[in-house]
Amino acid sequence: MNLNNLTLFLRIVEKGSLAAAGRELGLSATTVSERLAVLEAYYGVTLLNRTTRAISLTEEGRTLLDGARLVLSEAEELDSRVRLGAETLSGPIRVSATIDLGRTTIQPVIDEFIAENPQITIELLLADGYINIVDEGIDIAVRFGTLNDSTLRARTLSENHRVVCASPDYIERYGTPVKPSDLEKHNCLLMRFGRELDNVWNFCDGVKDVQVSVTGNRIANDGRLVHDWCIEGHGIALKSLWDVGADIQTGNLVRLLEEYSPPPSSIQMLFPPSRTQPRRVRELAKKLVEAFER
Numbered sequence: 557m558n559l560n561n562l563t564l565f566l567r568i569v570e571k572g573s574l575a576a577a578g579r580e581l582g583l584s585a586t587t588v589s590e591r592l593a594v595l596e597a598y599y600g601v602t603l604l605n606r607t608t609r610a611i612s613l614t615e616e617g618r619t620l621l622d623g624a625r626l627v628l629s630e631a632e633e634l635d636s637r638v639r640l641g642a643e644t645l646s647g648p649i650r651v652s653a654t655i656d657l658g659r660t661t662i663q664p665v666i667d668e669f670i671a672e673n674p675q676i677t678i679e680l681l682l683a684d685g686y687i688n689i690v691d692e693g694i695d696i697a698v699r700f701g702t703l704n705d706s707t708l709r710a711r712t713l714s715e716n717h718r719v720v721c722a723s724p725d726y727i728e729r730y731g732t733p734v735k736p737s738d739l740e741k742h743n744c745l746l747m748r749f750g751r752e753l754d755n756v757w758n759f760c761d762g763v764k765d766v767q768v769s770v771t772g773n774r775i776a777n778d779g780r781l782v783h784d785w786c787i788e789g790h791g792i793a794l795k796s797l798w799d800v801g802a803d804i805q806t807g808n809l810v811r812l813l814e815e816y817s818p819p820p821s822s823i824q825m826l827f828p829p830s831r832t833q834p835r836r837v838r839e840l841a842k843k844l845v846e847a848f849e850r
Contacts, residue, residue: 561595561598562627564591565621566624568611570693574606599616603617603620629837633834645676645836645839647675647677649679649840650678650679650695651678651680651695651698652694652696652699654683655682655684656779656780656799657698657700661848663680666840668843669839673839684749686749686750694828695834695837696840697827700821701824708827709826709828710826712825713824713825713844714798716822717817717820719795720793720818721795723786723788725789726791726792734813737766742770743773743774743790743792744771744772745785746770747775747776747777756770757818759813760819765819774791783795783799786809787803792812823848825841
């Protein structure tokens with residue numbers, strides 16, 4: 557098995573074409589095709605379905621993709637430990653997080669981790685919508701809510717409490733809702749997660765659960781934008797306390813409907829389904845756990 561051919565295979569999948577992978581690695585189209593053919597001949601299977609417009613992974617190709625990422629990552633770590641010393645961490649890490657959480661909590665951990673390990677390269681990908689961490693080659697993903705994909709491994713970092721909040725200016729102009737149903741008369745700032753619009757807000761008054769369908773004139777798939785709109789007084793938002801806690805403390809935002817708490821969820825750290833991780837990924841994961849514990 558040639559590690560260079562595995563690297564080429566990864567590039568083809570990541571770039572979406574043989575030509576693009578060849579350009580990045582400085583290889584001709586003929587060389588790329590020949591080396592892919594060698595890899596398929598070695599395993600005796602077809603790894604990619606190829607048409608004139610696109611490529612797609614076969615089931616065997618998907619299995620090889622997962623394994624190749626692990627093998628290449630471990631080979632790179634071994635090379636670094638031999639050249640730089642056993643205690644030195646080096647190499648790339650790809651991290652995915654929601655936008656607000658990535659900026660407020662994940663970024664400081666990454667800054668500290670790189671300062672301690674200058675041979676590390678971290679790519680932080682911020683998005684509030686769904687992301688396939690296997691297809692995107694993500695090493696660590698931090699997400700709100702429960703795990704839907706049973707093939708992934710997960711570790712709960714913290715409880716996630718959501719709060720209803722608005723700016724003092726908005727409250728002065730439009731008044732304070734005193735019960736969840738009052739939100740139907742207010743302009744609410746809504747999040748879209750892929751195809752799902754988060755316009756049904758759940759509450760509990762200590763006895764029974766309450767659902768309210770809310771509306772508003774501003775919708776975004778970016779939690780930071782909803783946060784900024786709320787600060788600017790454009791409406792009422794339902795946000796994670798991790799995102800707006802500091803603003804509530806400073807008075808930039810006011811917490812509303814405190815006696816009607818939205819049900820808590822969790823913040824989870826997700827990993828691809830492979831059993832082992834490079835040491836650099838394990839050490840960054842440990843740093844993230846410590847940060848949330850603090």
